[in-house]
Amino acid sequence: IIGGSETPDYAIPWQVLLSRNGQRGGGMVIGDRWIMTAAHVVVVMGNPVSKETIRIYMGLTDVNIRLGSPVLASSVHVHPEYNNSNSVNFNHDIALIKMQDSVTFSSSIMPICLPAAGATYINGMMGLVSGFGITEIDDRRILTNKMNYVHLPVVTQETCSNSITLLKRTRNGVPSLTENMFCAGVPEGGKDSCQGDSGGPYSLREDGRFWAAGIVSWGIDCGKQGTYGVYTRVANYIDWINKTMQEN
């Protein structure tokens, strides 16, 4: 998280830390046996990782203090249309992990709500993104062991698309924005999600409840002026999420 703050205990109890062969990723609790994350966190070189390599940590804000024993995955369900073998296609960047054991919820572990069907993403609405990914201290990017968060507004598809188009002129291999994605961030930069936050939650609050609006997916650099973070638009996947959980 760039430009954010350390998360107090119990403030984002649905945040999950995923560890896969030393690589960090994020996730969010959506049920007592289900974790939602980005597909690219559990797919490497076009192949899903084995469930045994995934370690799931919940209920912590400081990896050093309360890491504890990981929860194990019993199955991994990647969206069937996710196809990102060349790392430039983040469309359908969503996956579900089923845990071997159910979790009892408490102040430290709580599920985030799923969006209602047809939920709207209002431009400028402030969302909350969090993770254990790269942060920035004294202009140096470092990996933090503490959960960080930052409030970022929703950006219109047009604004985001324009920024990506602009970047594509100077860079190769820039992924494309699709209707299954949305952007959040500030044009002046300095606040953003970053590497290691992938799969983590971007939540919007409505009627006193946080709901999972997005999944940290991709972006050009982190916190750079004129760039925005790109998130999987969860509202587009409610049917698939419910179907997957019911069938498993």
Next chain:
Amino acid sequence: CRRLPDPEPLMHGAVQSPQYPQPYSPNLQEQWDLSVPEGYQIQITFTHLDIEASTGCYYDALTLLYDAKILGKFCGQENSADGHHPGSQPIPSPGNRLTLIFQTDDNNPERHQNVGFSAQYQATDVDECSAPEPRDGSGPLCSQICLNTVGSYLCACHHGYELRPDQRSCVLSCGGGIFDELEGHLFSPGYPSPPPYAVSCQYIISVEPGFTVTLNFTDIFHIESTDTVQGPNCPHHWLQMTIPDREPIKLCGGKSPGQIVTNSNTVRLDYHTDDEGLSQGWSLDYSTHRVKCPFPGNMANGRVTPILTEYFYRDYIFVRCDQGYKLMMDGQEIEAFSTMCQSDEKWHLTLPKCHIIDCREPEPLLNGGVTFLSGFQNQYRSVVQYHCNEPFYTLLGGINVVFTCEADRKWRPNNDIIVSPTCIPVCGQPTKLIYAYQR
């Protein structure tokens, strides 16, 4: 050689002179020995008799004998002046035997060919009872009552007497023995006539346990006594009443004891008279009553059926518990209970208790719990409410889930719509919010 059995005597038959209805031959000497069963006598009836007539039936004759005694000697023809014709009326024999001897001389009259006789005989019942007393001093056939029967007779005795083994004489009867019927009548020998002297009779009334005997002296009660200041003394004649485990009581005098409740199922009566004095006797009716068991009392949280004012031997009672209670006996639950009043005046089973039922622990609720709104120990009519571990879980539907312990020992929801409570997680509401006050 083996003797052939005597032929069974016939009940009737016919006898005819030789060659009948052809004329008989001269110089005949024919004999017929007729017999019928014992207890009967023979009656013979001549259907035809035509024998040469002579004075005193000197030449030809038919002679009837019973044990060498001549019953009659016949000859001649019917309605003839000569001879001695038997006529058509039956001729009885004194016993069950009759001998006929037909005898003819050596010549027959030439003008009239006599054909002899033809007769029918039959057995007729002998009225032994009307026979005169034998002269040998053996006494009458029956000492008291003679009953004539077909072919025989029976002797019987007057009330208070019984027939001796000789089947003809009678002896005074005590009427004693064991009386095991539930009610009956006893009386002194010969009652209401005075009994003979030196009577020693024993009567035992013994009915099955569970019944008690009550004596009720009716009508005459007169047993010779000696009156004393303390009451009648019974030195020579008495009726002694003996009840097990109690002192025997001697009864005498002229005043009836009336009703005596023995409270026992066995009573022995010994009637004694000596060879002097006079006691007219006594009679009594006895009845029985079933013993009584204690009143079962009122059952807490249950009831006894049927409800009676008193319970007697062989009465059954049943116990049912009120709704929400169960029958308990010796620490065990029983499905049903009944007990019977025994002969020892006790119930064969002690009454059970009615304990309140319980529904056991309510089903646990995952991520929730249950609290008692009323009642305790999961007893009948206890009310519990399910709740979820808030704020992390909430009840599905969001309404209060209240269950009551019902009589079928099941927790039933007060609202029939609820099948079972479920706690669903609360999402998106952290217990701590991130606030930023700096502007």
